[in-house]
Amino acid sequence: MARIELKGVAKRWGDVTAVEPTDLAIEDGEFVAILGPSGCGKSTTLFMLAGIYVPSDGQILFDGAEVNDVEARDRNVGIVFQSYALYPHMSVLDNIKFPLRFKKVGADEAERRARSAAQLVQVSELLDRRPTQLSGGQQQRVALARALVKEPKLLLLDEPLSNLDASLRLTMRSEIRGLQRKLGVTTILVTHDQVEATTMADRVICMSKGRIEQVGTAEDLYHRPGSLFVASFIGSPPINLLEGSASGRALRVGQAELALAGECGGAVVLGVRPEQITLGSGPLRGRVVDTEAHGRETFYHLDTPLGPLRALEAGAKARFAMGDALTFGLGHGLLFDPDTTRRIDGCVLESAVQ
Amino acid sequence: MTVALDVKAAPAADWAELARRARLRRRATTALLYGVLALGSLPILVPYLWLFTVSVSGRTGASTTVLWRTLAILMPALLAWSILRVSIVEPRRLLWTQLALAAVTLGALAVVTGPYLHAQNWRFLWNSNIADTLKGASGVGGAFPSVWTAFGNSLILALTQMTLVVIVSTLAGYYLSRFDFPGRAATLKGLLLLHAFPAMTLIIPIFLLMYWIGLLDTLTGVVLVIAALELPFAIFVMKGFFDAVPWDIEMSAMTDGASRRQAFYMVVLPQVKAGMLAVAVFAFLRGWEEYVFVRTLLFQKTNWTMSLYLFWMYEDVMGTDYAMVSAIGVFYVLPSIVLYVMCQKYLTQMSFGGIKG
Ligand SMILES: Nc1ncnc2c1ncn2[C@@H]1O[C@H](COP(=O)(O)OP(=O)(O)OP(=O)(O)O)[C@@H](O)[C@H]1O
Numbered sequence: 001m002a003r004i005e006l007k008g009v010a011k012r013w014g015d016v017t018a019v020e021p022t023d024l025a026i027e028d029g030e031f032v033a034i035l036g037p038s039g040c041g042k043s044t045t046l047f048m049l050a051g052i053y054v055p056s057d058g059q060i061l062f063d064g065a066e067v068n069d070v071e072a073r074d075r076n077v078g079i080v081f082q083s084y085a086l087y088p089h090m091s092v093l094d095n096i097k098f099p100l101r102f103k104k105v106g107a108d109e110a111e112r113r114a115r116s117a118a119q120l121v122q123v124s125e126l127l128d129r130r131p132t133q134l135s136g137g138q139q140q141r142v143a144l145a146r147a148l149v150k151e152p153k154l155l156l157l158d159e160p161l162s163n164l165d166a167s168l169r170l171t172m173r174s175e176i177r178g179l180q181r182k183l184g185v186t187t188i189l190v191t192h193d194q195v196e197a198t199t200m201a202d203r204v205i206c207m208s209k210g211r212i213e214q215v216g217t218a219e220d221l222y223h224r225p226g227s228l229f230v231a232s233f234i235g236s237p238p239i240n241l242l243e244g245s246a247s248g249r250a251l252r253v254g255q256a257e258l259a260l261a262g263e264c265g266g267a268v269v270l271g272v273r274p275e276q277i278t279l280g281s282g283p284l285r286g287r288v289v290d291t292e293a294h295g296r297e298t299f300y301h302l303d304t305p306l307g308p309l310r311a312l313e314a315g316a317k318a319r320f321a322m323g324d325a326l327t328f329g330l331g332h333g334l335l336f337d338p339d340t341t342r343r344i345d346g347c348v349l350e351s352a353v354q
Numbered sequence: 355m356t357v358a359l360d361v362k363a364a365p366a367a368d369w370a371e372l373a374r375r376a377r378l379r380r381r382a383t384t385a386l387l388y389g390v391l392a393l394g395s396l397p398i399l400v401p402y403l404w405l406f407t408v409s410v411s412g413r414t415g416a417s418t419t420v421l422w423r424t425l426a427i428l429m430p431a432l433l434a435w436s437i438l439r440v441s442i443v444e445p446r447r448l449l450w451t452q453l454a455l456a457a458v459t460l461g462a463l464a465v466v467t468g469p470y471l472h473a474q475n476w477r478f479l480w481n482s483n484i485a486d487t488l489k490g491a492s493g494v495g496g497a498f499p500s501v502w503t504a505f506g507n508s509l510i511l512a513l514t515q516m517t518l519v520v521i522v523s524t525l526a527g528y529y530l531s532r533f534d535f536p537g538r539a540a541t542l543k544g545l546l547l548l549h550a551f552p553a554m555t556l557i558i559p560i561f562l563l564m565y566w567i568g569l570l571d572t573l574t575g576v577v578l579v580i581a582a583l584e585l586p587f588a589i590f591v592m593k594g595f596f597d598a599v600p601w602d603i604e605m606s607a608m609t610d611g612a613s614r615r616q617a618f619y620m621v622v623l624p625q626v627k628a629g630m631l632a633v634a635v636f637a638f639l640r641g642w643e644e645y646v647f648v649r650t651l652l653f654q655k656t657n658w659t660m661s662l663y664l665f666w667m668y669e670d671v672m673g674t675d676y677a678m679v680s681a682i683g684v685f686y687v688l689p690s691i692v693l694y695v696m697c698q699k700y701l702t703q704m705s706f707g708g709i710k711g
């Protein structure tokens with residue numbers, strides 16, 4: 001178990017900057033998720049922690065000691081690759097035992113530990129098979145057992161669930177979470193699936209273009225996004241972003257005038273989550289362009305004086321049909337500075353619900 | 355909006371009739387295929403058959419009686435076999451009819467060619483100075499070496515050359531596949547260019563080079579020359595196999611505690627076994643068949659390889675005992691065939707790339 005710290009860590013390949021200088025601390029036993037779109041430097045960050053890549057800049061600390069020059073094999077990090085990276089020529093048991101070959105572990109002890117790791121992830125019946133004879137979910141469990149068998153200080157999971165079907169993914173999510181709680185190992189999960197990140201991790205690190213945009217709990221990221229990127233990346237259906245201009249306590253968006261709680265001025269971007277739009281009552285008027293039934297909830301496309309809006313309402317049955325005119329109100333709304341893309345503190349939309 | 359499909363409009367298909375026609379067509383195609391393949395392979399097989407029949411039946415001259423008799427039996431047998439293959443569907447019955455056909459064919463062969471067969475032509479195997487015992491012998495002057503000396507030399511040449519090629523091409527292929535270094539692209543282009551270069555044009559410079567470094571008339575010299583000529587392509591092949599091995603299993607091994615070298619031996623190398631085997635087989639055959647460079651670079655009789663032994667035997671006894679030359683030819687080609695048969699299973703997997711699915 002270890003406390004992990006990054007101080008100004010960066011990775012460049014020639015002109016390509018994969019990771020900008022980054023500061024980050026992960027507590028002992030914590031489960032964090034790195035969330036971000038493809039190519040934002042998630043895997044690179046992970047590989048630097050594992051010792052596969054050497055950072056171009058900065059320091060990586062394990063329990064306060066710099067490990068930049070410590071080789072991968074000496075870091076005692078368990079890693080599950082996105083492709084699982086099982087050794088094709090070895091049986092499942094030999095795959096799980098592999099890390100123990102390099103430790104001073106007797107043959108009997110290695111056998112015992114490998115079998116108990118296999119038990120932990122429920123692959124005990126598959127020990128004699130080759131990796132190619134396993135399903136994706138089974139391969140993933142084997143990879144997890146192999147990462148856990150050496151009792152690592154740090155467990156790194158690179159998009160481990162991306163190859164699984166939806167229901168298996170759900171099961172594995174809670175299994176991994178349960179295992180991590182049980183073992184108390186510091187864990188970093190890389191994913192571009194926001195639901196995975198927010199449901200599994202204690203804290204979510206949101207990355208974009210090699211930079212950390214925001215670190216926080218799932219709640220923080222959803223309700224108090226620090227930037228336009230986080231606001232639009234988190235949440236499905238995505239947040240409504242509308243350009244407007246503010247002066248004092250008044251905000252003009254499209255043809256609509258809205259009131260602000262707090263003062264600001266100049267060009268702003270208003271962000272409203274789809275479920276913050278209450279349909280059927282309120283000071284604003286609009287028209288339904290389209291509806292989508294999503295089982296438990298219904299999704300509306302609205303044409304309004306503010307511009308096109310997406311709204312979400314609980315309930316399987318659509319209360320409004322295509323073409324209906326309706327009134328609506330806006331609940332929680334956030335303001336962003338379009339130049340810096342950061343959220344404007346101390347200035348939010350005054351709730352316009354009746 | 356619904357599109358009504360009028361099912362009744364389509365005429366009722368006669369499924370049984372369609373299936374019968376499809377089966378017939380399939381069988382006809384198969385029969386035709388067998389026929390064409392059998393006919394096409396005839397010109398390739400006949401010379402081998404000639405060599406073999408003469409080696410076991412010829413008496414000083416090459417009599418083709420046995421060849422024609424063998425063909426007279428084999429051709430109808432082959433025809434009968436292809437007809438069997440397409441006309442009998444049930445596996446057990448097919449097996450039994452095939453066995454019966456084989457037995458009949460072998461029996462007929464024994465009866466028709468049996469009286470002609472003898473092992474006299476193979477006496478070079480136990481008679482060490484064979485050329486001197488033949489009439490009008492010894493154009494090369496002095497005694498002929500034993501065929502086993504030549505066999506041993508060929509084996510040493512082929513095996514050492516093979517070992518050298520496999521080791522160097524594996525290491526170089528790995529390096530080219532995994533590491534970037536100044537001049538990597540140029541090296542890859544150079545390898546292909548070297549392979550395209552006809553080796554014959556190098557004979558004189560190589561001869562001089564061997565003379566200067568004192569390796570003329572040694573097996574070592576020939577091994578080095580052939581290995582050098584064989585390497586560019588072997589390296590290219592191995593690089594391809596390494597390219598197909600994903601990086602992440604290597605990275606995974608290293609985070610599991612292996613050094614780069616251990617990761618290479620324990621995890622990467624097992625994935626390219628098929629490639630190494632292919633390179634080894636081709637390198638061995640190249641060394642085993644080598645004629646041009648052994649002819650120019652080796653002079654002493656004790657250094658003769660099988661190809662030289664065959665050549666001198668032909669030079670010396672041609673016209674006298676041409677059946678024995680055939681026997682030596684068969685003896686010479688036998689190891690290659692054995693090797694092919696043993697490795698065939700792995701070699702055919704090669705086309706699927708470095709890693710088996
Ligand atoms: N070896 C390399 N050489 C040059 N550029 C690289 C190298 N590896 C990664 N990059 C670049 O660094 C950036 C970050 O890559 P990284 O693999 O960390 O992305 P990621 O966030 O893991 O994406 P994904 O979700 O698709 O896996 C990408 O733009 C990529 O092109």
Ligand SMILES: [Mg+2]
Nearest residue numbers: 042043044158
């Ligand atoms: Mg990645």
